[in-house]
Amino acid sequence: MSVQITTAFVEQYKGNVEHLVQQKGSRLRDSVRLEQVTGKNAYFEQLGTTVASKRTSRHSDTPRLDVPHARRRVSLVDYDWADLNGVAA
Numbered sequence: 001m002s003v004q005i006t007t008a009f010v011e012q013y014k015g016n017v018e019h020l021v022q023q024k025g026s027r028l029r030d031s032v033r034l035e036q037v038t039g040k041n042a043y044f045e046q047l048g049t050t051v052a053s054k055r056t057s058r059h060s061d062t063p064r065l066d067v068p069h070a071r072r073r074v075s076l077v078d079y080d081w082a083d084l085n086g087v088a089a
Contacts, residue, residue, distance in 0.1 A: 037076060046070040 035042070048068030 037074075040076055042074050042076070044072045044074065046072060 033044075046069070048070070050065050050067050053063045053065065
């Protein structure tokens with residue numbers, strides 16, 4: 001019995017990994033934002049952090065807290081990339 005890994009074993013392993021990835025999906029899927037964008041630009045609102053103020057008396061006015069706000073623009077650009085591995089020069 002040969003102890004070398006053949007190309008067939010490598011291709012089978014690769015196929016199994018790709019199949020499992022397609023079934024399970026990405027572990028980072030819940031960490032990113034998925035939104036449909038129409039056009040060349042999109043805008044996203046960002047709200048900063050605040051701290052609640054302590055209530056000091058009964059029936060007092062509710063304090064108004066200003067929340068830091070920023071607006072970000074993203075521009076959509078198409079990219080192309082190709083890898084020519086395995087092609088004889």
